[in-house]
Amino acid sequence: MSKLHVTTTINGDSREFLCEPEDTLLDALRNTLGLTGAKEGCATGDCGACSVTVNGRLVCSCLMLAAEAEGQEIDTIEGMADHDKLHPLQKHFLEGAALQCGICTPGFLVAAKALLDKNPDPTETEIRYHLAGNLCRCTGYDKIIRAVQNAAAEMRGA
Amino acid sequence: MALDDTKRDFKVIGQRVVRPDGIDKVTGKAQYGADLILPGMLWGAVVRSPHAHAKILKIDASEALKLDGVEAVVTRADFVEQKGDNFADNLDNIMAGKKALYDGHAVAAVAATSQRLANKAAKLVKVEYEILPHVTEVDEAMKADAPVLHEGRKYTGAPAGSGPNVTHYQDYGHGDLDAGFAKADMVIERSFKSEGVHQGYIEPHACVANYNTDGRGETWVCTQGPFMIRDFTAAFNGFNISQVRVTPSEIGGGFGGKAHIFIEPVAAALSKKTGRPVKMAMTRSEVLRATGPTISGHIDVKIGMKKDGTITAGYLGMRAQGGAYPSGTVDMATQAAFAAYDLENVKSEGWNVVTNRPKEAAYRAPGAPLGVWGVESVLDELCQELNLDPMEVRIKNAAKKGTKSSYGPTFDDMGLLTALEAAKAHPHWNAPLDGPNKGRGLSCGFWFNFGGATSVSLQINSDGTASVTEGNPDIGGSRASISMMAAETLGLPFEKVRTIVADTNSIGFNQETNGSRVTFAVGLATIKAAEAAIKVMCGRAAKIWGIDEEAVDWVDGAAVPSGPNAGDFPPMTLAEIAKVAVQTGGPIAGHHEVTADGAGVSFGVHIADVEVDPETGKTTVLRYTAFQDAGKAIHPDYVEGQMQGGAVQGIGWALNEEYIYGADGRLQNDGFLDYRIPVASDLPMIDAVILEIPNPGHPYGVRGVGETGIVPPLAAIGNAVSRATGVRMTKLPMSPPTVLKAIS
Amino acid sequence: MRFEQPKTVNDAVSLLADADGLTRVLAGGTDVLVQLRLGMVEPDLVVDIKAIPGMRDITEENGGFTIGAAVSGAELGEHAKLVAAYPGVVEGMELVGSTQVQGRATLTGNLCNASPAADSVPAMIAADAIATIAGPDGPREVPVADIAIGPGKTSLKKGEIITSFHLPARPANASDAYLRFIPRTEMDIAVASAAVNLTLKEGKVVAAKIVLGAVAPTAVTVPAAADAIIGTALDDASLDAMAKACEAACNPITDKRGTIEFRTKTAGTLAKRAAKIAFARAGGKS
Ligand SMILES: Cc1cc2nc3c(=O)[nH]c(=O)nc-3n(C[C@H](O)[C@H](O)[C@H](O)COP(=O)(O)OP(=O)(O)OC[C@H]3O[C@@H](n4cnc5c(N)ncnc54)[C@H](O)[C@@H]3O)c2cc1C
Numbered sequence A: 001m002s003k004l005h006v007t008t009t010i011n012g013d014s015r016e017f018l019c020e021p022e023d024t025l026l027d028a029l030r031n032t033l034g035l036t037g038a039k040e041g042c043a044t045g046d047c048g049a050c051s052v053t054v055n056g057r058l059v060c061s062c063l064m065l066a067a068e069a070e071g072q073e074i075d076t077i078e079g080m081a082d083h084d085k086l087h088p089l090q091k092h093f094l095e096g097a098a099l100q101c102g103i104c105t106p107g108f109l110v111a112a113k114a115l116l117d118k119n120p121d122p123t124e125t126e127i128r129y130h131l132a133g134n135l136c137r138c139t140g141y142d143k144i145i146r147a148v149q150n151a152a153a154e155m156r157g158a
Numbered sequence B: 001m002a003l004d005d006t007k008r009d010f011k012v013i014g015q016r017v018v019r020p021d022g023i024d025k026v027t028g029k030a031q032y033g034a035d036l037i038l039p040g041m042l043w044g045a046v047v048r049s050p051h052a053h054a055k056i057l058k059i060d061a062s063e064a065l066k067l068d069g070v071e072a073v074v075t076r077a078d079f080v081e082q083k084g085d086n087f088a089d090n091l092d093n094i095m096a097g098k099k100a101l102y103d104g105h106a107v108a109a110v111a112a113t114s115q116r117l118a119n120k121a122a123k124l125v126k127v128e129y130e131i132l133p134h135v136t137e138v139d140e141a142m143k144a145d146a147p148v149l150h151e152g153r154k155y156t157g158a159p160a161g162s163g164p165n166v167t168h169y170q171d172y173g174h175g176d177l178d179a180g181f182a183k184a185d186m187v188i189e190r191s192f193k194s195e196g197v198h199q200g201y202i203e204p205h206a207c208v209a210n211y212n213t214d215g216r217g218e219t220w221v222c223t224q225g226p227f228m229i230r231d232f233t234a235a236f237n238g239f240n241i242s243q244v245r246v247t248p249s250e251i252g253g254g255f256g257g258k259a260h261i262f263i264e265p266v267a268a269a270l271s272k273k274t275g276r277p278v279k280m281a282m283t284r285s286e287v288l289r290a291t292g293p294t295i296s297g298h299i300d301v302k303i304g305m306k307k308d309g310t311i312t313a314g315y316l317g318m319r320a321q322g323g324a325y326p327s328g329t330v331d332m333a334t335q336a337a338f339a340a341y342d343l344e345n346v347k348s349e350g351w352n353v354v355t356n357r358p359k360e361a362a363y364r365a366p367g368a369p370l371g372v373w374g375v376e377s378v379l380d381e382l383c384q385e386l387n388l389d390p391m392e393v394r395i396k397n398a399a400k401k402g403t404k405s406s407y408g409p410t411f412d413d414m415g416l417l418t419a420l421e422a423a424k425a426h427p428h429w430n431a432p433l434d435g436p437n438k439g440r441g442l443s444c445g446f447w448f449n450f451g452g453a454t455s456v457s458l459q460i461n462s463d464g465t466a467s468v469t470e471g472n473p474d475i476g477g478s479r480a481s482i483s484m485m486a487a488e489t490l491g492l493p494f495e496k497v498r499t500i501v502a503d504t505n506s507i508g509f510n511q512e513t514n515g516s517r518v519t520f521a522v523g524l525a526t527i528k529a530a531e532a533a534i535k536v537m538c539g540r541a542a543k544i545w546g547i548d549e550e551a552v553d554w555v556d557g558a559a560v561p562s563g564p565n566a567g568d569f570p571p572m573t574l575a576e577i578a579k580v581a582v583q584t585g586g587p588i589a590g591h592h593e594v595t596a597d598g599a600g601v602s603f604g605v606h607i608a609d610v611e612v613d614p615e616t617g618k619t620t621v622l623r624y625t626a627f628q629d630a631g632k633a634i635h636p637d638y639v640e641g642q643m644q645g646g647a648v649q650g651i652g653w654a655l656n657e658e659y660i661y662g663a664d665g666r667l668q669n670d671g672f673l674d675y676r677i678p679v680a681s682d683l684p685m686i687d688a689v690i691l692e693i694p695n696p697g698h699p700y701g702v703r704g705v706g707e708t709g710i711v712p713p714l715a716a717i718g719n720a721v722s723r724a725t726g727v728r729m730t731k732l733p734m735s736p737p738t739v740l741k742a743i744s
Numbered sequence C: 001m002r003f004e005q006p007k008t009v010n011d012a013v014s015l016l017a018d019a020d021g022l023t024r025v026l027a028g029g030t031d032v033l034v035q036l037r038l039g040m041v042e043p044d045l046v047v048d049i050k051a052i053p054g055m056r057d058i059t060e061e062n063g064g065f066t067i068g069a070a071v072s073g074a075e076l077g078e079h080a081k082l083v084a085a086y087p088g089v090v091e092g093m094e095l096v097g098s099t100q101v102q103g104r105a106t107l108t109g110n111l112c113n114a115s116p117a118a119d120s121v122p123a124m125i126a127a128d129a130i131a132t133i134a135g136p137d138g139p140r141e142v143p144v145a146d147i148a149i150g151p152g153k154t155s156l157k158k159g160e161i162i163t164s165f166h167l168p169a170r171p172a173n174a175s176d177a178y179l180r181f182i183p184r185t186e187m188d189i190a191v192a193s194a195a196v197n198l199t200l201k202e203g204k205v206v207a208a209k210i211v212l213g214a215v216a217p218t219a220v221t222v223p224a225a226a227d228a229i230i231g232t233a234l235d236d237a238s239l240d241a242m243a244k245a246c247e248a249a250c251n252p253i254t255d256k257r258g259t260i261e262f263r264t265k266t267a268g269t270l271a272k273r274a275a276k277i278a279f280a281r282a283g284g285k286s
């Protein structure tokens, strides 16, 4: 069967790739484009480790076909830092020890950024519900929530 | 050389430095098990039994092999049969022989040019089964007429009436139980039951194997035990250990579950057969169906207490299942059960039985949460019945230095009383609990801690920095802690030390990252390796100064003459010595290999506030505080992280996590949608209070902190729910239907 | 598998009508992709409807709303007027999955996947929502209540797709609410659920529709429960009678997510709680 040709924008760069119709966006990112920052924890939408944004909207890349990326703007963890400058969320995750094993971290960062882009001053409850689709088994979430709060405060200039 | 082993005014230790692997992990660069792609790589898939118990009559892979791009199929016939229970059972678990013993048991594997093709081929492998009766419940499996999993494995000393599936029994204790119960003003006896739970690490098992037909090759894998992977891979494939090199990737959680062998020897066999690299990654369903959950089962507890709160006697009996292969993990449940108390009369005993479930794997303080849950629940009920303060009763009976523990050894310095006193004084314990349907629960927890075989080597670099090489995968920031201990010992700033976790050819043997051993044992070996390097550096300074080696001390990162008599030389820094190392005798390094002892016991105390919805039985955790003795917290953030993560795993176990088997013996909830680990919105902040009662067995006083945190939550939550509802909870998980049924 | 992204409804319909073998419409894909991944379905053709103009629009006409078939849960929640008019419908949809799932999941997919536990369906039925269907035989309009006919089964014929939903204009003092029970706070499938749609006049309920989810093969409308509260200001006795009627209408199963007993009792509890919320939203004072 012939492959599908997809043209898309990833982290601001225009990219082209070939995929099979069954491939998910996560498959294409990880196995075709070499962007392994998005992780596969379940492939069924339950863990959020594969989180990316599509046209600014947070999605699970395991729940989207690669072919659907045609003409869309995709942002992944690899595009979060501005060259050598970490995003405030990345910085606060590091400084606040918001990761242990780190497998969930890219997904949390992408999801948290999507939240702060819309809501610069979320309550603890809002943060917890927004991030409920991101599973972390190591941290008990405490330090993750605090890191998001601290990053939000820094970004607000508070 | 003299190093003050009891020094306590630390420069690096106790700081909250940024971990060295951090930037890789927040930018997506860190490479985990499934992140490696090699040129020419194939993808593997495992054919798994859909039956809980079945004879494998025939495996026909011809249809699968006909597909273009399917390169190889392996079955049990491709592996070397093993002698000795450990190796034989593990081989049988990773690739079934004559029988499939649980839903999800591997029976064959294929390699193909894509994952989708491999999955398709796996479906085309025809396996003919003869279905056998199965058993997944402990008490059913114990019966004399239960379906038999293995012939000839019955424990010879099993009590009369037990069936052939009972593979293990052990008891512990001292004193006279009957006499003890006779002295009690009240005796309460209760039976408890917990369902099985899984470690739930977010990264599924994954590896890439690259072997040649000559038996030489490499494995890249997310594991807690690269040396364990190496040894099993070599044995099962008939390789020589020296030819197998295992490189641990970054690891996305393990909690004990990745201290076991699963797909790695299979990937190696497929690679050998095809001459190409083979990647294998489990799906979430495979992780839940075929890797190890913890032991589970029934716990009977009987405790006697006087009106003043003195415990006069305690008994615990546990009937556990550890899946399809014999397991002794129940011993850790029975040993840990009463460890927190100083008891005159105590006995605990445990049976293990095999069932048609996946082979049990270690899970954070294996077994201990179950035993402690039973004991702490009955203690709490006695406090309610006798109208006693549960904190005071625990303080009154607490084990301390010099106590002969319920499982034998006599305790050295330990932090239980300190933790209890801290909990008692904490605002959480003293805050009012307003409103109906709320309850506060308290529980102690205990873990033994392990040391074990460890190797570390350390080099002094020409620019005055140090490189540490160790062999224990870093699961939660240990490279930071190891660097900190090396820096502290050498007298360098943290930034001048880098620690890596090496492959199995680049460092001596190491046991798995488990038993809370890494910061303790690898830390110990690191300090010793640094001391060895310091000794060399002192020697070099002595040589340069032309004085006796014994007359040189190491102070704040520099060699100094030990006193006025030794000579008058300005301090020579590590950097100065390192710079001339080649001229003064050669490269400077230190290494240390040890089977570390003296890990030092670990105790914790947790307080939980909950609210229970009386109309639905749903429990909400309102407030949670954990207290734990860390000996010395090398990196406080990561100590808190261990306590918080352990507490939340325990909360999940207490409230919603469970293995659900259907009547057909198949796992019903093989995904995160229905295997319900806590999500962020389920929880409050978890306050972590670190206490530091130095471990005399470690130069800096370190105790392992990784496991104790999961021990108290079952009873802390259980006691809180019982007090909120007025009904004693005896079943885990305390899911809404279970609680609603109990209270209505 | 073939993947198509037609640009018109007609093209989508002909692709589906002419196809041999198994077909799947792709809206948000949050059910379809899971089923693909788990090997539950292996479709020969997948037709993505998101490139069809209008499918992602919410339009307001005469006080009612027309919602395109590919509008995501997140987009629904961002439409302030819709949220104000039909808070129950929106909260039902917003309970589906995580923020990530919300970025893609649709009302259409939720309905056509035909899970008994689908969270947006009870409130849609309670709101008397109408689905517009395009097909080889031309368009037709069908009440949402008549789409799902059993677990995984719909009344749609070969080649038919839903193109939009219509929520009727509301009288004053009317509102709705939806509640579900799950063991955690998020990321679970409903064990039982209840939607209540009410209209008040002079502080009393004059019209009501109560629909339960996850307690029968499809969502169940319970007229007797509505009757129990019509004419009241939701006093305890009428609420109890309503809960009893709900319990009587339950026909659930015992499975890994809940028992018959638990589902039945909880459906009644949720209906009571949802009724109180809808009542307050409609301006009622108790
Ligand atoms: C992690 C996770 C959590 C979830 N949680 C919930 C939950 O809490 N509650 C809940 O109810 N559901 C839940 N779901 C299920 C799913 O998200 C919802 O059912 C969702 O609304 C489906 O919408 P969709 O647009 O993604 O559907 P799709 O996957 O695109 O389609 C679903 C079905 O509808 C058909 N279909 C789609 N569009 C049309 C059309 N226009 N005409 C005809 N047929 C069509 C498809 O062919 C398919 O059979 C969850 C799913 C995941 C992955």
Ligand code: FES
Pocket (backbone or CB within 6 Å): A039, A040, A041, A042, A043, A044, A045, A046, A047, A048, A049, A050, A051, A060, A061, A062, A063
């Ligand atoms: S991998 Fe996509 S949600 Fe888990």
Ligand code: FES
Pocket (backbone or CB within 6 Å): A098, A099, A100, A101, A102, A103, A104, A105, A135, A136, A137, A138, A139, B202, B252, B253
């Ligand atoms: S840090 Fe390990 S899963 Fe989150």
